[in-house]
Amino acid sequence: MAKTLFINGKEVEFDNEPNLLEVIRKNGFNVPTFCYRPDLTQFGACRMCVVEVVYPNGRTIVNSSCTMPPEEGINVKTNTDRVRKIRKTVLELLLANHDRECTTCDKSGNCELQKYSEEYGVRNIRYAKKDPEKYLPIDHSNPSIVRDPNKCILCGACVRACQEYQGHAVLGFANRGSKTTVGPVAGRELASVDCVYCGQCKAVCPTGALTLVNEVDKVWDEINNPAKKVVVQVAPAVRVALGEMFDMPAGENVIGKIYSAMRKIGFDLVFDTNFAADLTIMEEATEFIERVTKGENLPLFTSCCQAWVRYVETQHPEMINHLSSCKSPQSMLSSLAKYILPKTKEGYTKENTVVVSIMPCTAKKAEIKRKQLTDNGQFDTDYVLTTQEFAQMIKSAGIDLKTIEAEEADSPFGEYTGAATIFGASGGVAEAAARTAYYLITGEEIASDDIVELRGVDKHAYNKDVVLDIKGTKVKVKVVSTLAEAEKAIQAIKAGTADFQLLEVMACPGGCVNGGGQPTSCNTPELRIKRAEGLYNEDKCDTEFRKSHKNKDIIKLYDEYLEKPNSHLAHELLHTTYADEFKGSYKDL
Amino acid sequence: MEVEKNFKTAFAGGFGVVDSILEKYEYKKANLIAILQAIQGEYNYLPEEVIIYLGTKMPLSPATIYGVATFYSQFSLDPKGKYVIKICDGTACHVRGSMPVLNAIKGKLNLKEGQFTSDDGLFTVETVSCLGACGLAPVIVINEKVYPKMTSDAVKTIIDTLLSEERK
Numbered sequence: 173m174a175k176t177l178f179i180n181g182k183e184v185e186f187d188n189e190p191n192l193l194e195v196i197r198k199n200g201f202n203v204p205t206f207c208y209r210p211d212l213t214q215f216g217a218c219r220m221c222v223v224e225v226v227y228p229n230g231r232t233i234v235n236s237s238c239t240m241p242p243e244e245g246i247n248v249k250t251n252t253d254r255v256r257k258i259r260k261t262v263l264e265l266l267l268a269n270h271d272r273e274c275t276t277c278d279k280s281g282n283c284e285l286q287k288y289s290e291e292y293g294v295r296n297i298r299y300a301k302k303d304p305e306k307y308l309p310i311d312h313s314n315p316s317i318v319r320d321p322n323k324c325i326l327c328g329a330c331v332r333a334c335q336e337y338q339g340h341a342v343l344g345f346a347n348r349g350s351k352t353t354v355g356p357v358a359g360r361e362l363a364s365v366d367c368v369y370c371g372q373c374k375a376v377c378p379t380g381a382l383t384l385v386n387e388v389d390k391v392w393d394e395i396n397n398p399a400k401k402v403v404v405q406v407a408p409a410v411r412v413a414l415g416e417m418f419d420m421p422a423g424e425n426v427i428g429k430i431y432s433a434m435r436k437i438g439f440d441l442v443f444d445t446n447f448a449a450d451l452t453i454m455e456e457a458t459e460f461i462e463r464v465t466k467g468e469n470l471p472l473f474t475s476c477c478q479a480w481v482r483y484v485e486t487q488h489p490e491m492i493n494h495l496s497s498c499k500s501p502q503s504m505l506s507s508l509a510k511y512i513l514p515k516t517k518e519g520y521t522k523e524n525t526v527v528v529s530i531m532p533c534t535a536k537k538a539e540i541k542r543k544q545l546t547d548n549g550q551f552d553t554d555y556v557l558t559t560q561e562f563a564q565m566i567k568s569a570g571i572d573l574k575t576i577e578a579e580e581a582d583s584p585f586g587e588y589t590g591a592a593t594i595f596g597a598s599g600g601v602a603e604a605a606a607r608t609a610y611y612l613i614t615g616e617e618i619a620s621d622d623i624v625e626l627r628g629v630d631k632h633a634y635n636k637d638v639v640l641d642i643k644g645t646k647v648k649v650k651v652v653s654t655l656a657e658a659e660k661a662i663q664a665i666k667a668g669t670a671d672f673q674l675l676e677v678m679a680c681p682g683g684c685v686n687g688g689g690q691p692t693s694c695n696t697p698e699l700r701i702k703r704a705e706g707l708y709n710e711d712k713c714d715t716e717f718r719k720s721h722k723n724k725d726i727i728k729l730y731d732e733y734l735e736k737p738n739s740h741l742a743h744e745l746l747h748t749t750y751a752d753e754f755k756g757s758y759k760d761l
Numbered sequence: 762m763e764v765e766k767n768f769k770t771a772f773a774g775g776f777g778v779v780d781s782i783l784e785k786y787e788y789k790k791a792n793l794i795a796i797l798q799a800i801q802g803e804y805n806y807l808p809e810e811v812i813i814y815l816g817t818k819m820p821l822s823p824a825t826i827y828g829v830a831t832f833y834s835q836f837s838l839d840p841k842g843k844y845v846i847k848i849c850d851g852t853a854c855h856v857r858g859s860m861p862v863l864n865a866i867k868g869k870l871n872l873k874e875g876q877f878t879s880d881d882g883l884f885t886v887e888t889v890s891c892l893g894a895c896g897l898a899p900v901i902v903i904n905e906k907v908y909p910k911m912t913s914d915a916v917k918t919i920i921d922t923l924l925s926e927e928r929k
Contacts, residue, residue: 331824335822335825340822341822341824341825342822342824343824344822344824344825344827344828345828345832346824346827346828346831347831347832348831348832355824356824357809357812357813357816357822357823357824357826357827358809358812358813358823358827358838365823365824758813758816758817758823
């Protein structure tokens with residue numbers, strides 16, 4: 173028989189929930205939280221989730237529900253005068269120490285501290301306000317993340333995210349008691365440590381202590397400059413998440429509306445990064461086959477994820493030759509745009525073309541500043557806006573995403589196949605590569621396009637091993653998300669126990685659908701599952717075009733310009749190099 | 762400054778000393794406190810470079826190690842002098858005149874406000890809450906040696922003695 177307990181008088185069943193908070197939320201009740209994140213370890217720092225617990229013998233305690241295991245027969249009261257007073261005092265104390273300039277804060281409207289202060293009606297703070305003279309400096313050094321220690325409430329979510337997801341906590345607690353702070357080692361800047369720019373710290377931050385580098389104004393300036401031709405591309409994972417910021421359900425694919433909003437905003441040409449994802453598969457699958465044939469630099473590491481690339485470069489520089497030389501789809505499209513548009517479209521020159529990309533990712537902001545991704549000193553991609561920034565842009569332009577009509581993307585970089593769409597979920601790159609590699613090796617189409625073993629974005633699917641049978645040849649593929657899992661794979665390679673030939677890595681848990689630039693989802697892991705479903709639904713709705721080599725515009729691109737995958741021109745435009753230099757890294761002692 | 766010079770010479774030969782300490786403690790996470798103590802024993806404090814170096818060698822990140830090092834007051838992240846003078850300012854020592862003794866030391870060593878280590882890098886002064894030797898108040902401890910019933914004059918003589926030993 174299932175065990176039961178009472179919540180506010182209602183008898184509910186529980187099973188193996190890790191803590192009382194989960195039981196409370198599962199049964200339609202709620203308590204506020206700052207430090208609790210379902211995918212991270214429980215920490216019990218913020219004390220907002222306190223509840224009164226009455227034991228069967230009448231003893232009453234007040235305890236944090238996130239750290240208390242559910243017990244048979246207890247009566248949990250989530251909304252008593254006592255716990256409400258405690259929560260309000262917690263809020264007052266946090267706010268006394270907080271930089272409360274809300275209107276100019278990047279987190280405004282999306283801040284949990286702001287939200288609970290409003291819900292609990294905090295209008296008067298009994299404690300003295302922190303003297304602004306004593307505010308600590310804001311760290312603007314990192315290309316992706318801004319850190320404002322004056323807005324930190326010491327919940328430790330960022331420290332845990334960095335440690336548990338990426339395995340090497342660049343953020344940590346320092347000092348003790350009232351002097352406690354969170355930050356990089358020894359007061360360094362976030363640009364002078366081994367940060368991989370994934371943005372997961374920002375994604376779990378309940379306040380404005382960690383925010384993204386907002387570049388919306390710079391993009392508006394480019395759009396409003398008549399001398400510039402501003403073209404835009406949008407990544408796979410954005411289309412299934414953007415709708416959430418406009419009251420649409422998670423996973424609803426709004427790509428047509430995105431194209432339409434982009435034109436209304438004033439972008440000159442609207443492209444889809446999915447086109448370049450198909451191109452990546454053509455190049456990377458060819459590269460993979462070549463490496464397997466020659467037996468060198470195996471396993472091949474995928475290189476779409478900039479956080480992963482940076483991780484290999486800083487932590488395992490001796491393994492950079494394993495990384496695929498393919499640029500990320502974003503960078504491929506940007507190079508192509510600046511190479512082909514001036515030849516084909518009137519009014520476009522290499523100098524006046526500005527490429528903006530809309531990405532689910534904060535690391536992409538760092539990627540575009542790599543010196544390997546420039547041409548004659550000019551960056552391939554000019555700006556990266558995250559899903560969140562793009563939503564802000566749409567809203568400020570007065571566009572109602574929900575009601576606008578869907579449109580199509582522009583030629584020549586607008587066509588894509590289902591294989592490209594699934595790039596946004598962990599396992600998608602490997603699945604797409606398998607479909608095309610099968611064809612390139614055997615000349616025949618793979619029997620089933622669905623390689624379901626490679627799918628899954630929840631916390632039990634951070635590590636997937638699949639053996640593919642390519643007409644008798646067995647190819648072992650390993651798919652991981654989070655760098656903590658990637659590190660295990662690397663250790664296996666170093667120990668000589670790795671038996672896989674392809675390693676797909678996405679640094680964010682579950683892949684790009686859960687990227688650091690996506691709408692906040694740290695309290696609801698189901699959101700990324702719905703987003704991934706949205707991608708797989710688009711993949712299967714057009715049965716003819718589920719493989720990158722079937723993309724007609726890709727075939728045309730090779731016919732007209734690139735000749736064949738990994739050709740000389742393809743190498744020049746679509747491939748890159750990696751560096752084992754440690755600028756800004758711990759090894760740069 | 763003398764202290765900085767000492768620091769540079771300490772790292773001129775790389776992190777060999779740190780490596781041997783790590784070897785001894787098998788690079789284990791559980792041994793972090795012991796490792797930090799051994800390193801502090803070697804350098805008198807925990808240099809930032811060493812903390813970062815540890816983070817690249819141990820299964821702990823530099824930020825995590827820094828967190829431990831700044832949590833415990835036994836660890837110092839600032840260079841310390843050859844002689845660490847701990848002056849007790851617990852209740853008993855305070856009422857028996859620990860502050861005049863502290864001022865005498867500061868005057869003798871030419872320490873400015875907020876400065877704890879003398880310019881020659883020989884002496885570091887710290888106040889502690891209680892040394893548990895209230896019967897000897899006011900008391901100071903220099904490195905491991907306890908000096909009871911201090912006065913301003915006595916402490917100046919002790920420092921002079923140490924200085925003359927240094928000059929030998």
